[in-house]
Amino acid sequence: MTVTLIILALSAFFFVNGKIRSDVVALCALVLLILFNILTPEEALSGFSNSIVIMMIGLFVVGGAIFQTGLAKMISSKILKLAGDSELKLFILIMLVTAAIGAFVSNTGTVALMLPIVVSMAVSAKVSPSRYLMPLAFASSMGGMATLIGTPPNLVIQNALLGAGYEGLSFFSFTPVGIICVFVGIIVLIPLSKIFLVKKDEKKIEKKARNKSVKDLAYEYQIAQNLFRVGVKKNSLFCGKTLVELNITGKYNLTILEIRRESNTQNPFMKTIDQRLAGPDTALQEGDVLYVLGQFAQVEVLVGENHLDLLDTHTAEVSDKHVKQDVNFGEMGIAEVLLMPNSQLINRAVKDSGFREKYRVNVLGIQRGGKYILQDLKDEKMHSGDALLVQGTWQDIARLNEMQSEWVVVGQPLAEAAKVTLDHKAPVAAAIMLLMIVAMVFDSIPIPPVAAVIVAALLMVLTGCLRNVEDAYKTINWESIVLIAAMLPMSLALEKTGASSVISSGLVNSLGGFGPVILLAGIYFTTSLLTMFISNTATAVLLAPIAMQAAINTGVSPYPFLFAVTVAASMCFASPFSTPPNALVMSAGKYTFMDYVKVGLPLQIIMGIVMIFILPLLFPF
Structure with missing residues (x-):
């Protein structure tokens, strides 16, 4: 037991440290469990054949097809246009549409899809995009609570329940929780975003109603x-x-x-x-x-x-005319490109990025954490969440949109960003998605959920909703897959050695005497605190067996305790690094770490207090 706890503590330390990739840390922990004979090789590798892991792979492919066919973009942009010029309507619609999409596909992909649309809509409404982008990221996580497939922690607690012999959760068991999360989020974020997310200099931009034009970008990056x-x-x-x-x-x-x-x-x-x-x-x-x-x-x-x-600033390029030079790109355009968290360009130098060779665009500058890197760019290594200023023909810049798994083009002029292309495969993707959901919702259909997801993923490829199998593989976040597959056996090790019983007994002995509600609060805020430092998936995998054991020791239903784990793991807003969507909007919204604390921490605390009282009502002890 001691060795298992040491391995667990070391894993948590390196997850928090962040210098080693989380999937590598998980694999190292897995190997140690085998070497110390805590788990057999078969037990240690069981995570890679677990239905959760297989479902996640299929869901990444299905979600990627929904994005690539333009289906989600078409639906979301049309709904957002209903807001007109109303700032409040736009805010509420952004939250609702993002949450609705996030209920069925990954929250990172949802934010990548919505970013350029929201920036365009915000400028149209003459409002700073920074007011909407952080709520956008939060809404994607809230929406993930609405369905079984919305976020990995939901699948983790489903696995914990089935493994302990309890009845599994249905596809929409999470929906009431998701609706409450979105409702609380909207109520809390409307005033907080207005107070903290619109900076003084951006208020001036609102009044002037300036679009983020080519000249604005050139000025911003000191071109x-x-x-x-x-x-x-x-x-x-x-x-x-x-x-x-x-x-x-x-x-x-x-x-x-x-x-x-x-x-x-x-x-x-x-x-x-x-x-x-x-x-x-x-x-x-x-x-x-x-x-x-x-x-x-x-x-x-x-x-x-x-x-x-x-040439001086008054020498013309043709004839003997004399004109004042301005930054006039003409056929050449400039745009901002935001790197995705799992982009292959992370930690690669600009000169090795292939932007010029593959896409015929130049990288002119990098915005990172509110600072601009404009000199010695060729040797500068790119980081997750960096905003790159690129220059090329508008046609070549438009081609960058084909690589949504690598980056998001967010800084195009309004007319370019507002364009929505409806691919002819969008209806096919929609039909496949609906059939998958129907197969998972109705128990009368004799298809296991994991089989429904695999069939849907295969159909997306075979019907051409994804260009080829390589594109399907690119949509999968392999780091998340390996992390979950390698960490799932940790819960088995905790149970085999009695470590989970010791930890849960400690929680029960210290908090159980005050009643199940206080114990639930202890598990919720322990999970919430841990998620601020390590991924929500890893947190759910570690805390689910402990919450299960605590419920059993107390003699109450494990359902509210496991829901507390998944909600607390997903509703983490106080740090830009707690979830990929939070990090993704940081550069685009020009947020600082303190912006997340000012807006996210109150929301995280309020959400926790509400859930402690709501969960026992929805899932009685």
């Missing part, structure tokens, strides 16, 4: 202050050479954004300037105007060493 025009002279060393041969980024730490070249057309009604992205194979010519991003000192060195012409 204008660091953008210079350089002309290629007749006898310049650049003439006839490609950008890959010149290696300007490597030598001078500068970025060539685009090349403007006088067009050969003689038609006076046609444009006289060709704009082209500065690709590696682009050969420079005399008269080309290069748009160079970087420090002025480095630009001077570039100009001096290569016999170039540093």
